[in-house]
Structure formats: C-alpha cells, structure tokens
Amino acid sequence: MLQEHIRNIAIIAHVDHGKTTLVDQMLKATHAFRENQQVQERVLDSNDQERERGITILAKNISIEYKDVKINVIDTPGHADFGGEVERVLKMADGAVLLVDAAEGPMPQTRFVLSHAIAANLRIMVCINKIDREGANPEKALNDCLDLMMDLGADDDQLEFAMEHVVYASAVNGYARLDPDDGNTDMYPLLDMIVDALPAPDVDVDGPLAMQCVTVDHSDYVGRIGIGRIYSGTIHAGDKILVVKNDGSRAMSQVKQLFTFDYLGRKECTQAEAGDIAAVVGLDSTDIGDVYTDPENPVELDPIEIDPPTLSIIFEPSTSPLVGREGDIVGGRQLKERLEQERENNVTMRIEETPDKTGVEVAGRGILHLSVLMEQMRREGFEFQVGRPKVLFKKDENGNKLEPIEEAVVECPNECSGKVIEVFGNAGGTMSNMSAGIQQTHLEFHIPTRGIMGLKTRIMNVTHGEAVFYHNFLEYGPFAGEIGGRQNGAMISMSTEKAVAYALGTLQERGQLFVAPGDECYEGMLVGERSKPGDMVVNVARTKQLGNQRSSTADIAVQLTPPRTFTLEEALEYIMEDELVEVTPKSIRMRKRILSETERRKWRVRNGLVNK
Missing domain, CATH: 3.30.70.870 (Elongation Factor G (Translational Gtpase), domain 3)
Known part of the structure; x- marks a missing residue:
C-alpha cells in the first residue's frame, strides 16, 4: 500500500556543493519560518564546528509540508570520514536528490555517496546547483552525472529516471528551474518534482510492527533515543515491543514516548504509521541496527553493519x-x-x-x-x-596482514602532475587512473592510510596551493611495507622560558620556526623544523650579551619570518611516534613524549637506537 501523503528523501552530494543551503531554501519555500523571523544561513548546520568548517558532520532529519504531503528530508554528510552516517540513513529513504555543482561536476565524494544510493536501489533525481556561478556548464555536469551512474552500476530504471527528472538551481539565490534559462525565481519546481516523481513509501500499514533504528540520539533526561523508519505496522506510545539486536539477542521493552519530525523540530505523538520516520524514547541501551517489532509476530530485517574504524x-x-x-x-x-x-x-x-x-x-x-x-x-x-x-591492521583467514587502503583523487595543473605522482610514490601510493585536460590533470591513486598522513601539505607545496585533493576509504588490502615518515628533524626547546626574538633570529637560519617572540615554551617542546634530518636541542630564550659600551635599545632590530601554525589535523599528521600533541582550549603544541634530553638519550640507548 502506497502512503501517498509521505515522501522520504535523502539529499546527497560532495562536500560544499550546497546541500544544506538547498534545504534552507526548501524550508523557506514551505513557510517553516515566520515572515519577520531572523534565520541564520545553513540552519541545519547547528553545530559550531559545522558552521566554521563549512561541512555537514552529522546527518539530520527534518520534515516539510507541501501540497498536503509530508516530505521527510535527510541531510547527509558529504565527507568520507563521516561515511558511516551516510550508509545508514539512506535506509530511511525511498528516493534521493543528487546535488552537483554546475561548474565542478561530480567530484570524488559524489561517487562515494552516489554508490551507496544506487546500492540501496533509490530513485535518484539530479539537481544541478550553482548555475549562476562563473564557469558553470550545466549540460556537461548532467552528462558527467549520468556517466558516473553508469560506471557505478545503476540499472536501466535508475538511469532513465535520472535522465527524465533534472532540476537546475541556485540554492544561494533561492530558485529552481526545469530549464537553466526559463527565468523562474522560486523553489517550487524542485518541490513539485519531489512530490510528483519520487516514490511514496510502499508499506503494509496493517501488518505486524517492523521498525529499524538507524541513528541514535542522546538526551541527558531520557537517555538514548532510537530514530528510524517504520517498515510495516503502527507503533503507539505505551506499546510493549520486542527489540531484536544485531547479534540476534531479544528483549522486551516499552515505548515511553514517541515523536515524529515536524519542520526543524520533533512533535510528540501517540502513534506513527508505516512509511514515516519516528523517534522512540524508553528503550534502554538501544543501538544501531536494533529492530523494534511485534512480540507475537516478529519481523526479521537485515542487520546494519557499520564500517569498521581505520585509525586510532x-x-x-x-x-x-x-x-x-x-x-x-x-x-x-x-x-x-x-x-x-x-x-x-x-x-x-x-x-x-x-x-x-x-x-x-x-x-x-x-x-x-x-x-x-x-x-x-x-x-x-x-x-x-x-x-x-x-x-588499525587486520589479518585475513590465512594470517596475512591487511591494512586500510584509501582511494585518493587529485586535480592539479598539468605542469605539476609529475611532482604529485612523485609525492604519492614516496608515500606508498600507486596510480590507478590519469586523464589530462587542457589545463588540469585528473589523477587517481590507491594509497595506504598510513601514507595519507601529512600528504595534503606536501601536495599543496609542490602545486603552489593549486591542487584539489580528496580521499576516502576503499578497502582493506595487503600490507604495503614500510613507508618513510617525516624527513626533517625537529628543533626542541632545552628550557622552560618564553621565546626571545634574538634567539629566534639565529634559529630561523637553521629551518622553519613554530613559535613567535613571547610564546611560552618548555623543555621538550617542538619549536621548529630543521632543514636537515636529526633532532636539534636549541635555546629559544638566549639573549644578546651587552657590554657597557652599548645599551639594549641600540640593538639592531631582528627581522623574523612569521612562524608556521598548525591546525589540529596538521599537528596530528606531523608528529612522529615519540612525539605528542598537547591540546588546550587556547593552544595546540607539539612536544616529545620524554621531555628531558638526558632521559631521551637514555631511552634511545636502552632501545638500541644509538651507540652507548
């Protein structure tokens, strides 16, 4: 039975192609906000880090009402590190809106999210976004999307559906069009296509209850909240239900509260029917993959596997x-x-x-x-x-060591492609594809996750900041052997004092500094990088010895190059095995695990790293 009053759709795209901005405009078009209400941009990116980084980290559910149809919208992350969110939440959808930048076309993570949508057998409509952008080529972007769907194994029905259901939009300007030049200025063509073309849930409302938890929320007041789609039957607040875990274990539980999604919030209700997405409160220690079903007529659903972690x-x-x-x-x-x-x-x-x-x-x-x-x-x-x-390594059934392999994609100027290939070769990567355009070269590599660490900085250096670099987990493959780490040694502070400009002036001739005059330093802290291999202990607090013939104010001004600063990710990629990153609310510092130079020397002797 089709639930014609419900549509469950996921919005999938590469990072920064405009998913969250598009959802903003859909909310505005369906009057989710009062006319005079002040609304921040990217309202779904509610997390501070999401707003600062400009990426979606957590998948989120909202619902909008249009033409008496409730549209449950799932905003998914585009970044591969949060791919665990994408795989699960697509199970709640019947269709997907594939969003692609009209200038950039499909990008590496477009492939990642689209492959999951095709595997879930979703109906996919294409939205070519940013058609007002300089260099936009909507026709090419659409053809590239269809080619990508063919490469990923989309069946004839999915391809035909995608070809017939295309919308051209500028989410930032708030319009969607069936033709890039038709002059429409609102979002209704997109909403009409979602309601008229994407399939309604085909479910059995009168059957036994079957609901699967795909996302777990947490409240300090009520504990864990299981969120998922109801595949059959009806769930009521107060119902006694059977909870079937991924491992097959079963337990009885009671629904204490029941919520459905209502625009940006949740609305408490007494019952929710098959086809809808609901949040259930009161199930102790509920987890991803749990099936909530009728105790007398239990329904079995496929367990949900979460991709294993690759780094610790x-x-x-x-x-x-x-x-x-x-x-x-x-x-x-x-x-x-x-x-x-x-x-x-x-x-x-x-x-x-x-x-x-x-x-x-x-x-x-x-x-x-x-x-x-x-x-x-x-x-x-x-x-x-x-x-x-x-x-995190694994072993196969024969006892062979396996490690995570990433698929890395680089778009760089043609003249830099040789240097990029060399950088990947040194990091244990192997090239799987290469195609050269008029100005840009597209390179694809398979590279161990170990080799990815610190790679972005090296690629940006050899391409003078002009490369576009993305990577995502591919598979566990054979161990690739040893991969060289950082080539240059570190400058390490010998004392706990503030850095002095005079000392830094002499040290900057030996390499690149990480600290500025007046910065607090301590013994064992990394204060710079040498231009040669091997660590060097330095004095960052050394001052000029003054005779009575000259005063300190008459000294020559020291010209210092601004120090190199690190983000948290860059610092984690930079350090070696014997080093740590110190994280505080105001600072990110790198240091040796053993702070004392004397103790470090003793440790190296004990471990046979130097001659006694």
Whole structure:
C-alpha cells in the first residue's frame, strides 16, 4: 500500500556543493519560518564546528509540508570520514536528490555517496546547483552525472529516471528551474518534482510492527533515543515491543514516548504509521541496527553493519609543565568520563580504556573524524595530550596482514602532475587512473592510510596551493611495507622560558620556526623544523650579551619570518611516534613524549637506537 501523503528523501552530494543551503531554501519555500523571523544561513548546520568548517558532520532529519504531503528530508554528510552516517540513513529513504555543482561536476565524494544510493536501489533525481556561478556548464555536469551512474552500476530504471527528472538551481539565490534559462525565481519546481516523481513509501500499514533504528540520539533526561523508519505496522506510545539486536539477542521493552519530525523540530505523538520516520524514547541501551517489532509476530530485517574504524588515537591526561594554565578540566578521571559519555552518543567511534589504564583509545574513520571530537572537547575546557594516529591492521583467514587502503583523487595543473605522482610514490601510493585536460590533470591513486598522513601539505607545496585533493576509504588490502615518515628533524626547546626574538633570529637560519617572540615554551617542546634530518636541542630564550659600551635599545632590530601554525589535523599528521600533541582550549603544541634530553638519550640507548 502506497502512503501517498509521505515522501522520504535523502539529499546527497560532495562536500560544499550546497546541500544544506538547498534545504534552507526548501524550508523557506514551505513557510517553516515566520515572515519577520531572523534565520541564520545553513540552519541545519547547528553545530559550531559545522558552521566554521563549512561541512555537514552529522546527518539530520527534518520534515516539510507541501501540497498536503509530508516530505521527510535527510541531510547527509558529504565527507568520507563521516561515511558511516551516510550508509545508514539512506535506509530511511525511498528516493534521493543528487546535488552537483554546475561548474565542478561530480567530484570524488559524489561517487562515494552516489554508490551507496544506487546500492540501496533509490530513485535518484539530479539537481544541478550553482548555475549562476562563473564557469558553470550545466549540460556537461548532467552528462558527467549520468556517466558516473553508469560506471557505478545503476540499472536501466535508475538511469532513465535520472535522465527524465533534472532540476537546475541556485540554492544561494533561492530558485529552481526545469530549464537553466526559463527565468523562474522560486523553489517550487524542485518541490513539485519531489512530490510528483519520487516514490511514496510502499508499506503494509496493517501488518505486524517492523521498525529499524538507524541513528541514535542522546538526551541527558531520557537517555538514548532510537530514530528510524517504520517498515510495516503502527507503533503507539505505551506499546510493549520486542527489540531484536544485531547479534540476534531479544528483549522486551516499552515505548515511553514517541515523536515524529515536524519542520526543524520533533512533535510528540501517540502513534506513527508505516512509511514515516519516528523517534522512540524508553528503550534502554538501544543501538544501531536494533529492530523494534511485534512480540507475537516478529519481523526479521537485515542487520546494519557499520564500517569498521581505520585509525586510532590514545587520549591521555596532559603532563605538560604548562598544564592547567589554559583549561579548567585537566584530570584523568574527567577525561575518561567525557569519553565514556561520547561512547554513548557516538556509535561510529570505538572507545576503550587502554590495558594499563593510563589513557583511552579512540578509534574512528579518519583524522578529521577524530579531530572533530578533540576540537569539541577543547571548547568544553579540557586539556589533554594525544599520540600519533595509528592505523588499525587486520589479518585475513590465512594470517596475512591487511591494512586500510584509501582511494585518493587529485586535480592539479598539468605542469605539476609529475611532482604529485612523485609525492604519492614516496608515500606508498600507486596510480590507478590519469586523464589530462587542457589545463588540469585528473589523477587517481590507491594509497595506504598510513601514507595519507601529512600528504595534503606536501601536495599543496609542490602545486603552489593549486591542487584539489580528496580521499576516502576503499578497502582493506595487503600490507604495503614500510613507508618513510617525516624527513626533517625537529628543533626542541632545552628550557622552560618564553621565546626571545634574538634567539629566534639565529634559529630561523637553521629551518622553519613554530613559535613567535613571547610564546611560552618548555623543555621538550617542538619549536621548529630543521632543514636537515636529526633532532636539534636549541635555546629559544638566549639573549644578546651587552657590554657597557652599548645599551639594549641600540640593538639592531631582528627581522623574523612569521612562524608556521598548525591546525589540529596538521599537528596530528606531523608528529612522529615519540612525539605528542598537547591540546588546550587556547593552544595546540607539539612536544616529545620524554621531555628531558638526558632521559631521551637514555631511552634511545636502552632501545638500541644509538651507540652507548
């Protein structure tokens, strides 16, 4: 039975192609806001980091009403590090709007999200966005989309549907058109096509209850909230239901509260029917993949597999000499409690205490995935330190070592392609595809996740900042052998003092500095990078010896190059095995694990790294 009053659609696209802006305009077109209401841009990117980074991190559900049809809209992340969100939430949809930039065309992560939509057998309509952008070529972008769908194995019905259902839009200007030049100035052609063309849920309203949890929300007041689509039957507040876990275990539970989505919020209701998306409160320790079903006529649904993490980082309490100066929360107990709370909320991460109880190991899908958590914690006032990200290896049935392999795509100027290939070769990458255009070269590589770390900086250096670089997890493949790390040595502070311009003036001749005059430094802290291999201990607080024949004010002004600054992701990629990143609410510092040079030398002798 078709539920004609409901449409469940997902909006899928590459990072920064305009998904969230498009949803804003759909909300405005369906009068979700009062006429005089002040609304921020990208209203669905409610998280501070989402707004600052300009990316969607968490998949979100909203609903809008148009022509007496309830449209449940799922805004998905476009970044591969948050791919675990995309795979699951597409199970709630019957159709998808593929959003593509009219100038850029399909990009690497377009392939990633589109492949999941095709695998889920969704009906896909194409929306060519940013048609007002300079260099826009809507016709080419559409043809490239259709070619990509063929490459990804779309069947004839999906291809035919996509060819017949195309909308041209400028989300930022608030219009959608059936023809790029027809002069329409509102979003109604897009909404009409969603209602008229995308399929309604085909479900059995009178059958036994079957609902699957695909997203878990968390409330400090009611605990875990299971969100998912109802495939058959009707669920009521107060119902006794059977909860079937992914491992087959079963338990009885009661629905305490029931919500459906209503524009940007949730609306409490007494019942929800098949075809709708609902949020259920009261099911203890509910998890991704749980099936809520009728105890007397249980329905079986396929379990949901979450892609395994590929990288892990160990969080430890800070042991820096400057600990407690910038953050309010520095204790190991509070750090563990915060990460245990994250484990409740974030099912895409694996969070476990280390065997020696000194830290907590957090495993995720990539450095960005992990750094988003760190950034959130430092904003909450935490101070902590983390080691170098470690790749999570596997073994196949024959005992062979496997490691995560990434698919990396680079678009760079033609004259830089040779240097890019060389950089990938040194990092253990192998080229899988190359196509040269008039000005740009498109390169594709398969490269171990270990080799990705620090690669973006090197690519930007050899292409003078003109490259576009994306990567996403491909598969677990054979271990690729040793991959060289950082080539240059570090400059390490020998004392705990503030940096002085005179000392930095002499040190900048030896390499690149990370600190400026007046910055707090401590023994063992990385203050710069040498231009040669091998670490060097330096004095950043050395001042000029003054005789009585000249005063300090008559000294020659020191000309300093601005220091190199690191984002959290860049610092994590930069450090070596014996180094740590110290994270505070105000600073990101890199340091040696063993701060004392004498102790570091003893450690190297004990481990046979130098001659006695």
